[in-house]
Amino acid sequence: MTFAGYICLLIDYFLLAYYDWHFTASNNPDKEGIPRCIWFVVAVLHAASHHLDGMDGKQARRTGSGSPLGELMDHGIDSNCMWMLPVTLMSVFGSDPGTDGIAMQYAPLLLLSLTFNFWVSHWEKYNTGVLYLPWMFDIAQISVVLVFFYHWHHDTVRS
Numbered sequence: 001m002t003f004a005g006y007i008c009l010l011i012d013y014f015l016l017a018y019y020d021w022h023f024t025a026s027n028n029p030d031k032e033g034i035p036r037c038i039w040f041v042v043a044v045l046h047a048a049s050h051h052l053d054g055m056d057g058k059q060a061r062r063t064g065s066g067s068p069l070g071e072l073m074d075h076g077i078d079s080n081c082m083w084m085l086p087v088t089l090m091s092v093f094g095s096d097p098g099t100d101g102i103a104m105q106y107a108p109l110l111l112l113s114l115t116f117n118f119w120v121s122h123w124e125k126y127n128t129g130v131l132y133l134p135w136m137f138d139i140a141q142i143s144v145v146l147v148f149f150y151h152w153h154h155d156t157v158r159s
Contacts, residue, residue: 001052001053001055001056001059002052002053002056002070002073002074002077003077004048004052005048005049005050005051005052005053005056005077005081006049006077006080006081008045008046008048008049008052009045009046009049009081009084009085010084011041011045012042012045012046012049012084012088013084013087013088015038015041015042016034016038016042016088016091019033019034019035019038020034020091022104023087023088023090023091023094023104024090024091024094024104034091034151036151036152037152039148039149039151039152040148040149040152042088042148043145043148043149043152046141046144046145046148047145049081050138050141050145053074053078053081054138056070056074057071057074075122078118079118082114082115082118083111083114083115085144086107086110086111086114087107087111089144089147090102090104090107092147092148092151094107121133
């Protein structure tokens with residue numbers, strides 16, 4: 001399940017990268033934009049990825065097949081997925097200089113802040129034995145899916 005969720009996020013990333021290589025389609029009238037069907041596919045794949053990532057540990061504990069190696073694989077794949085989400089969101093919120101949105105030069109700061117939070121959470125788990133993810137994490141993931149569905153329904157990113 002972990003790997004299937006990872007594949008879903010990889011497909012998300014490569015679909016958006018194919019149609020918007022610089023991740024600036026949202027506010028760039030010179031670009032053709034991202035087709036509506038891509039937003040639907042991205043939303044569904046992101047929801048599937050989040051769902052699969054949340055189920056894998058529960059399934060392993062339920063079947064008694066959990067192991068430290070499986071947990072390492074899960075957290076390793078999570079750490080690799082961590083950069084893909086904000087980068088794909090730049091297709092929605094990113095912009096070229098001089099337009100509305102998040103300027104691309106701030107993308108590394110966004111990635112650094114997410115990386116820091118990921119490290120701190122896992123350092124806490126290392127010391128306490130408990131990985132605590134607040135309920136806001138799920139709300140954030142649901143919000144991302146809703147943003148993708150919004151762009152599919154309203155076609156706002158297409159010029």
